[in-house]
Amino acid sequence: MPGDVTPIEVAAALLLVVVTVALSAWQRLGLGSSVAWASIRALLQLLAIGSGLVFVVRPDSPIALSWLWVMAMVGFAAETTARRVPEFPAIRWLALTSFAAAGVVTLGIIFGLGIFPVEGRTVVPLAGMMIGNAMTATILVARRLVAEFGDKRSEVEARLALGQSSRQAARPYLREALRTALIPQIETTKAVGIVFLPGAMTGLILAGVDPIDAVLVQVVVMYLVLGAAATTTVIIALGVRRHVFTPDHRLVPLQPDVERANRSS
Amino acid sequence: MPALFEFESVVVRRGGRPVLNGVDLVIPDLGPTVVVGPSGSGKTTLLRLCNRLDVPTSGSIRFKGRPLDSFDVLSLRHQIGMVFQRPTPFPGTVGDNLRVAVDDIDRSGMVELLRRAELEGSFLDRDVSGLSGGEAQRMCLARTLAVEPSVVLMDEPTASLDEAPKRQLERLASRLVESGVMVLWVTHELAQAQRLGGHVVVVLEGRVAGTGTVDEIVGREGPASIFLSGGLDAG
Numbered sequence: 001m002p003g004d005v006t007p008i009e010v011a012a013a014l015l016l017v018v019v020t021v022a023l024s025a026w027q028r029l030g031l032g033s034s035v036a037w038a039s040i041r042a043l044l045q046l047l048a049i050g051s052g053l054v055f056v057v058r059p060d061s062p063i064a065l066s067w068l069w070v071m072a073m074v075g076f077a078a079e080t081t082a083r084r085v086p087e088f089p090a091i092r093w094l095a096l097t098s099f100a101a102a103g104v105v106t107l108g109i110i111f112g113l114g115i116f117p118v119e120g121r122t123v124v125p126l127a128g129m130m131i132g133n134a135m136t137a138t139i140l141v142a143r144r145l146v147a148e149f150g151d152k153r154s155e156v157e158a159r160l161a162l163g164q165s166s167r168q169a170a171r172p173y174l175r176e177a178l179r180t181a182l183i184p185q186i187e188t189t190k191a192v193g194i195v196f197l198p199g200a201m202t203g204l205i206l207a208g209v210d211p212i213d214a215v216l217v218q219v220v221v222m223y224l225v226l227g228a229a230a231t232t233t234v235i236i237a238l239g240v241r242r243h244v245f246t247p248d249h250r251l252v253p254l255q256p257d258v259e260r261a262n263r264s265s
Numbered sequence: 266m267p268a269l270f271e272f273e274s275v276v277v278r279r280g281g282r283p284v285l286n287g288v289d290l291v292i293p294d295l296g297p298t299v300v301v302g303p304s305g306s307g308k309t310t311l312l313r314l315c316n317r318l319d320v321p322t323s324g325s326i327r328f329k330g331r332p333l334d335s336f337d338v339l340s341l342r343h344q345i346g347m348v349f350q351r352p353t354p355f356p357g358t359v360g361d362n363l364r365v366a367v368d369d370i371d372r373s374g375m376v377e378l379l380r381r382a383e384l385e386g387s388f389l390d391r392d393v394s395g396l397s398g399g400e401a402q403r404m405c406l407a408r409t410l411a412v413e414p415s416v417v418l419m420d421e422p423t424a425s426l427d428e429a430p431k432r433q434l435e436r437l438a439s440r441l442v443e444s445g446v447m448v449l450w451v452t453h454e455l456a457q458a459q460r461l462g463g464h465v466v467v468v469l470e471g472r473v474a475g476t477g478t479v480d481e482i483v484g485r486e487g488p489a490s491i492f493l494s495g496g497l498d499a500g
Binding site for chain 2: 249
């Protein structure tokens with residue numbers, strides 16, 4: 001098959017890493033060891049994942065195994081999101097909820113409508129694409145909102161002081177954060193094929209699939225990613241809003257301990 | 266003297282630390298009331314309790330005889346407006362800002378609001394990013410007045426202003442009081458408290474240390490008198 005790559009060929013491709021390390025050394029970037037470590041780590045991580053996937057996506061493996069794998073990915077993505085937004089501990093549960101909800105909505109449509117069959121070889125990669133991209137958008141929206149409600153605290157309170165509800169007062173900041181997170185996804189969707197060939201499609205073509213078939217798969221994946229990013233970011237934005245305001249329309253500080261204390265008063 | 270606000274044993278704790286520590290206070294429903302005290306004494310918190318941007322940990326507050334927490338908080342904030350320490354313009358033009366307060370306000374209504382804040386009607390189409398500190402703060406006052414409050418809380422509104430715009434805002438506050446809008450003005454500047462006149466509340470270390478006119482407080486012995494005398498001598 002055209003897509004077959006032998007270990008020796010992978011080792012040959014490592015030459016590209018050597019080129020990168022050499023460039024780093026030449027320009028004294030001090031990134032040589034980072035590049036080497038990242039490349040080796042990626043190889044080992046993907047080999048480990050691949051070995052696991054062999055069991056999960058085998059036709060005779062129970063589908064429950066695939067869903068377990070997806071749940072683990074959701075958990076890992078939520079944990080990564082929490083690490084990236086340390087000012088807001090509640091993000092862990094919010095992210096978990098949003099990834100789960102996005103999974104139900106997007107995979108529900110993909111499998112519910114029979115676009116792909118429910119099999120290990122479809123469930124795991126599609127969920128992976130969905131969660132990976134949604135996580136990036138989620139972190140963007142959460143970081144932006146935490147910054148907005150922190151830096152523009154008096155502006156938000158000025159809106160509340162005018163008698164606006166917390167929903168009204170938060171609207172401009174939510175809108176900006178959601179736009180910031182979703183516009184890159186939309187731009188990517190627009191530029192696809194012209195500026196770059198997306199990953200799933202490239203992989204399929206390299207593996208010898210007919211380009212038109214690869215395009216059709218890619219289109220579904222793109223819509224899946226878009227739908228997932230929209231679902232997760234909206235859930236995160238509404239969740240953050242719910243956490244930073246009290247029911248009586250006060251803005252609470254974004255500090256782990258004080259936050260809970262004020263909400264209970 | 267009719268009461269505008271009545272505080273009874275009000276305590277506010279933040280992170281276990283008392284910010285206000287048992288405040289008993291009556292704020293009269295006439296003239297400006299100036300809350301004065303050093304930085305960190307709890308005077309801003311005291312002000313923020315009045316429109317429920319903060320809530321007490323314990324104790325009770327009444328507004329015009331009625332428990333503050335029995336009001337719908339959004340309609341309460343229409344009655345009790347607030348101008349913050351630093352100008353808080355929203356992105357857009359001055360007109361956009363006034364429309365955040367009242368979305369269906371017409372141009373003549375906006376011009377009238379600006380006039381009350383000593384800003385010309387031509388400001389309506391100006392972007393807020395081009396306003397001076399004093400202009401921005403007066404625009405914020407106009408925006409606050411758009412919801413027709415009966416009380417305006419002013420939290421050290423001249424802290425970031427030069428002398429001339431500072432005096433202008435003080436004059437505007439006095440004019441508001443003359444027009445029947447009660448003003449609660451927080452400051453750490455004793456000379457300003459004296460210029461604004463009216464009822465003075467001295468807050469020291471989370472407690473009310475004295476109330477009355479400046480002369481009355483200075484005439485009594487105690488920490489409030491020492492605080493005011495020291496500041497006034499220095500001023």
